[in-house]
Amino acid sequence: SAVISQKPSRDICQRGTSLTIQCQVDSQVTMMFWYRQQPGQSLTLIATANQGSEATYESGFVIDKFPISRPNLTFSTLTVSNMSPEDSSIYLCSVREGAFFGQGTRLTVV
Amino acid sequence: AQTVTQSQPEMSVQEAETVTLSCTYDTSESDYYLFWYKQPPSRQMILVIRQEAYKQQNATENRFSVNFQKAAKSFSLKISDSQLGDAAMYFCAYRDTQGGSEKLVFGKGTKLTVNP
Numbered sequence: 079s080a081v082i083s084q085k086p087s088r089d090i091c092q093r094g095t096s097l098t099i100q101c102q103v104d105s106q107v108t109m110m111f112w113y114r115q116q117p118g119q120s121l122t123l124i125a126t127a128n129q130g131s132e133a134t135y136e137s138g139f140v141i142d143k144f145p146i147s148r149p150n151l152t153f154s155t156l157t158v159s160n161m162s163p164e165d166s167s168i169y170l171c172s173v174r175e176g177a178f179f180g181q182g183t184r185l186t187v188v
Numbered sequence: 189a190q191t192v193t194q195s196q197p198e199m200s201v202q203e204a205e206t207v208t209l210s211c212t213y214d215t216s217e218s219d220y221y222l223f224w225y226k227q228p229p230s231r232q233m234i235l236v237i238r239q240e241a242y243k244q245q246n247a248t249e250n251r252f253s254v255n256f257q258k259a260a261k262s263f264s265l266k267i268s269d270s271q272l273g274d275a276a277m278y279f280c281a282y283r284d285t286q287g288g289s290e291k292l293v294f295g296k297g298t299k300l301t302v303n304p
Contacts (some may be wrong), residue, residue: 120294180229
């Protein structure tokens with residue numbers, strides 16, 4: 079099993095600013111996944127983060143907008159940069175082949 | 189590309205009764221995983237049940253069971269003896285086993301209401 083602590087749980091941000099979301103896992107994992115869930119929608123994978131290498135981004139997502147760090151096998155961060163209202167979503171991290179998700183970060187950009 | 193379709197945006201069930209949520213998917217792969225997730229208002233995604241495509245036996249977890257029809261590419265979730273705590277969004281998801289990708293592809297979800 080794995081327990082994921084995701085922070086912050088929610089935030090309201092001004093447009094043009096950046097927010098960094100953290101996920102801490104209680105055990106070592108090879109891959110961590112970052113998903114976005116836009117209001118009323120399903121989840122879409124943003125990127126896959128492996129420790130010690132560049133994250134792999136899905137089509138439509140770029141590193142300049144969503145930089146990811148993966149400094150060790152238990153921790154990762156996702157930054158949402160230069161935010162606009164369209165970035166208002168729930169952001170979730172996941173490990174272990176989708177078996178475990180963080181609690182999600184509800185981001186509102188005003 | 190793989191796709192997952194949930195044709196029921198909303199469903200309702202009486203407490204203690206049984207409800208079935210539908211999911212179909214499209215893939216050219218022969219081996220893959222299928223999942224059902226529950227997302228209550230707390231936003232937490234909770235894995236309910238998982239099915240491996242090469243296993244013919246339908247997965248079961250307590251009151252939750254699936255009807256996996258590989259040829260029809262159908263993967264429905266049956267909730268028996270529904271409880272008020274089952275009310276949530278339910279998402280069906282697909283994952284390849286090939287190529288090292290662990291990417292999940294999600295359906296649009298079904299909102300389940302449980303009536304007392």
